[in-house]
Amino acid sequence: MFRLRPEARAAVRVTVDGRDVSVPEGASAAAAVLLAGADAIRQTPVTGAPRLPYCMMGVCFDCLAEIDGVPNRQACMVPVREGMVIACQRGARVIDPEAA
Amino acid sequence: MSTAQASDAVVIGGGLVGAAIAYGLVRKGLEVVLLDEGDVAYRASRGNFALVWVQGKGDGQPAYTRWTRASASEWPGLRDMLAEATGIDTHLQQPGGMHLLFSDTEVAQRLALLERMKLAAGNHGYEYRLVEGQELRDMLPGVGPKVIAATYTPYDGHVNSLKLLHALHRGFVAAGGRYVPNTTVTGASAAPGDFRIDTAEARYATLRVVLAAGLGNRELAPHFGLQAPVVPNKGQVLVTERTKHLLPMPTVCVRQTDEGTVMLGDSKEDKGFDLSQTPDVMATIARRSIDSFPWIGQLNIVRAWSALRVMSADGFPIYEQSRRFPGAFVANCHSGVTLAAAHALLLAPMIVAGDLDPMLAPFTADRFDVPAAA
Numbered sequence: 176m177f178r179l180r181p182e183a184r185a186a187v188r189v190t191v192d193g194r195d196v197s198v199p200e201g202a203s204a205a206a207a208v209l210l211a212g213a214d215a216i217r218q219t220p221v222t223g224a225p226r227l228p229y230c231m232m233g234v235c236f237d238c239l240a241e242i243d244g245v246p247n248r249q250a251c252m253v254p255v256r257e258g259m260v261i262a263c264q265r266g267a268r269v270i271d272p273e274a275a
Numbered sequence: 276m277s278t279a280q281a282s283d284a285v286v287i288g289g290g291l292v293g294a295a296i297a298y299g300l301v302r303k304g305l306e307v308v309l310l311d312e313g314d315v316a317y318r319a320s321r322g323n324f325a326l327v328w329v330q331g332k333g334d335g336q337p338a339y340t341r342w343t344r345a346s347a348s349e350w351p352g353l354r355d356m357l358a359e360a361t362g363i364d365t366h367l368q369q370p371g372g373m374h375l376l377f378s379d380t381e382v383a384q385r386l387a388l389l390e391r392m393k394l395a396a397g398n399h400g401y402e403y404r405l406v407e408g409q410e411l412r413d414m415l416p417g418v419g420p421k422v423i424a425a426t427y428t429p430y431d432g433h434v435n436s437l438k439l440l441h442a443l444h445r446g447f448v449a450a451g452g453r454y455v456p457n458t459t460v461t462g463a464s465a466a467p468g469d470f471r472i473d474t475a476e477a478r479y480a481t482l483r484v485v486l487a488a489g490l491g492n493r494e495l496a497p498h499f500g501l502q503a504p505v506v507p508n509k510g511q512v513l514v515t516e517r518t519k520h521l522l523p524m525p526t527v528c529v530r531q532t533d534e535g536t537v538m539l540g541d542s543k544e545d546k547g548f549d550l551s552q553t554p555d556v557m558a559t560i561a562r563r564s565i566d567s568f569p570w571i572g573q574l575n576i577v578r579a580w581s582a583l584r585v586m587s588a589d590g591f592p593i594y595e596q597s598r599r600f601p602g603a604f605v606a607n608c609h610s611g612v613t614l615a616a617a618h619a620l621l622l623a624p625m626i627v628a629g630d631l632d633p634m635l636a637p638f639t640a641d642r643f644d645v646p647a648a649a
Contacts, residue, residue, distance in 0.1 A: 220517040221534050236577070247516045247575060267517040267535045272417025272570045 177209055189259040191216075204261050205231060205238040205251035213263075216240045216250065220267035239264045279480035282306045282453070284626070285472050286485045287460055287495060290320035291436070291611030292618060293487030294443035299623020300485075301450040302356075308479055309447060310472070312491070313457040317507070317548070319489055320611055322582020324512065324540050325436035325532070326525055327613045330372050330403070330428040334388055337395040338637040339591045343610070344399070346617035347430050353616040354434075360449055363442035365434045366533035370524040372431025373406070373415060375567050376424045385426050403428045416521055417570045425526075433525045435533050436612045443615070460488075463498040465600040470499070485626060486605045489585045490548075500599030502640045505607050507548055507583035511556050512540040513564075515574035522568075529564050529571070537571060539564040543584075552581050584609040587643070594622065594638040596631050604631075605640070 184199040191211035198207045205228035208216045215225030217239045228238035231251045238250040241262040246269075250261065282305075286297040289311025297309040329347050333340030347369065354367040376382045386405060393401040406414060407424040415425070448454050455474075462473040463484075472479040484499065486492045492503035517535030525531075528541040542556045557579060565572045585607055587593055592608035604626055608614055625631050 267519045268574075269519045270521065270570050270573055272521055272568070274570070 187255045187257050187259075189255050189257075189261060191261045192263050198255050200255070202255050203231070203251045204240065204242055204248075204253040204255055204259065207255055207259075207261060208238065208240065208250055215263065216261075217264035218266055223266065279471060279478045280308070281480045282308045283481065284308070284483040284485060285310060285470070285479050285481040286487055287472070288312075288487035288489060288491065289444070289454070289456070290316075290318060290487070290489055291323075291440055291443070291615055292320075292489070292606055292608065293485070294320075294440060294447060295611070295615040295618035296485050296487055296606060296623050296626065297452055298443045298447045298450070299619035300627060301447055301452040302619075303624060303627045305483075305627060307447070307452045308481070309452055309454045310458050310460065310474065310479075311454065311456045312459055312488070315459075316488075317490055317550075317583045319582050319585055319609075320440050321437065322510070322512065322580055323436050323612055324510070324530070324538060325433050325439075325612055326372070326527070326530065327367070327369065327432040327434060328372060328525075328527070328610070329430035329613075330374055330426065330527075331385075331388060331392070332610075333395075333591075334392060336589070336591050336637060337392075337397075338634060340392060340396060340401075341399060341634065342592075342617060343613060344430060345621060346614045347432070349616035349620045350432070350434075353619055357439075357442040357446055361442045361445040363438055363445065365439045365442055367432060367434045368524075368533075369430070369432030371427055371429040372524055373425040373427055373526045375418070375422045375526055375528070376426070377421055377566070378423065382424050389426060389428075401428075402430075414523070415526075415568075416523075417568050419566050419569045421566045431525065433530050433532075434612060439612065439615060443619075460495065463495070465499050465597075465603060467600050468602045470600070470603065483602045483604070483626060483629075486603070487607075489607070490583065492585075492605060492607050496605055496640075499603035499605075500597040501595060501603060501605045502643075503593055503605050503607050504640060504643050505585050505587050505593070506545070508586040508609070509542070509544040509546050509549065509581055509583055510540060511542045511544075511552055511560060511581045512538060512579065513557060513560055513576050514538050514578040515571065516577050518574060521570070526567065528560075529567055536577070537564075537574065539571070548583065550581050550583065552579055589642070592638050593640050594631060594635045595640055596629075601629065
């Protein structure tokens with residue numbers, strides 16, 4: 176479904192849910208999710224439904240992911256970086272109320 | 276224009292106040308038309324904070340405290356009724372509510388207020404207590420060090436107010452009510468028990484008319500020998516991303532919704548019909564929220580809006596039947612969520628009976644009349 180354009184830029188290595196994937200420099204973390212062929216990048220907090228990136232422009236919030244340990248980030252708004260760890264956002268964010 | 280369409284009652288205003296009253300009227304067997312304006316309306320019902328709140332309400336007017344308490348007591352019945360009729364869960368929770376206090380002065384003022392209200396409540400009782408130290412931290416996880424105490428009352432709670440509005444509309448239609456959206460009242464004529472309401476599309480003839488158009492009541496009321504001197508009061512709201520449930524009960528300024536977002540609010544500004552959001556007020560709300568619960572500072576804000584409260588000069592509601600044109604009623608308040616149960620289950624039957632209970636006598640609009648200078 177997704178193929179790299181011929182004028183391929185330098186590759187950046189990231190992991191998507193533990194899977195190594197190589198993506199063009201400047202691409203978004205959401206693009207990496209799609210390139211990795213992940214089944215879902217989050218489960219919704221209310222019903223647990225699986226979701227993948229959709230609008231790719233910061234509007235729909237369906238690409239929320241845990242990126243480098245920070246939960247609920249809009250993956251389509253975050254450019255990839257060498258070694259970035261992108262993980263599934265399972266349900267609502269968990270906060271330790273005493274850790275603030 | 277088509278010939279007049281007859282009904283037992285026309286309710287003008289499809290927000291929480293109008294929809295609750297209309298729902299109560301159809302449940303009593305009336306043929307009811309509910310006229311709802313379009314998105315040009317200010318729609319306080321879609322911008323509110325969704326508290327079912329009792330604590331501190333009615334200082335100087337015990338009838339308002341009693342009316343608010345009555346609604347909070349009726350709320351579980353309304354929830355069950357709506358769930359059965361529509362399948363919609365309004366997510367009512369009534370675990371009690373907290374008012375956070377940041378200084379000794381605030382503590383003293385709050386205790387004086389609640390003691391005054393307890394005295395005014397007399398035999399009705401008014402339970403409250405001051406919560407401090409470890410008990411406060413146990414009751415409100417992650418409460419900030421700047422919060423020195425809080426007052427707790429057992430009557431408070433919250434709902435999902437969008438689901439409430441949806442359920443009222445759906446329940447109204449399911450019970451045979453006629454909902455007319457995107458319509459504006461263009462004219463009206465009144466005689467006792469015989470009202471004509473004109474919109475661009477139709478004329479409605481009705482035995483009763485209920486004005487529940489929020490800020491729009493101000494213009495509508497004089498057609499019916501009534502007055503509704505209400506003005507807008509702006510509130511701004513911030514909403515965080517969803518988190519696993521942390522807050523077991525609401526506070527006046529911070530509450531966690533049934534779906535996990537945290538709502539931050541309770542600003543009050545007199546800016547007319549200006550709905551703009553302003554960074555200074557948003558920053559103040561955010562700062563106070565983090566003072567209340569420092570963990571909120573870790574959360575992203577995902578939405579923000581402002582809406583207009585419908586305020587009378589003394590902050591209490593307006594309920595009145597027109598003396599000149601009996602059958603015409605006005606209903607205004609700034610607590611359409613809290614009072615939804617009272618409107619559907621207590622006020623609507625009074626409107627059917629054609630007689631407002633004496634308990635509502637303190638809420639007529641003539642209390643605002645200024646005696647003419649001698």
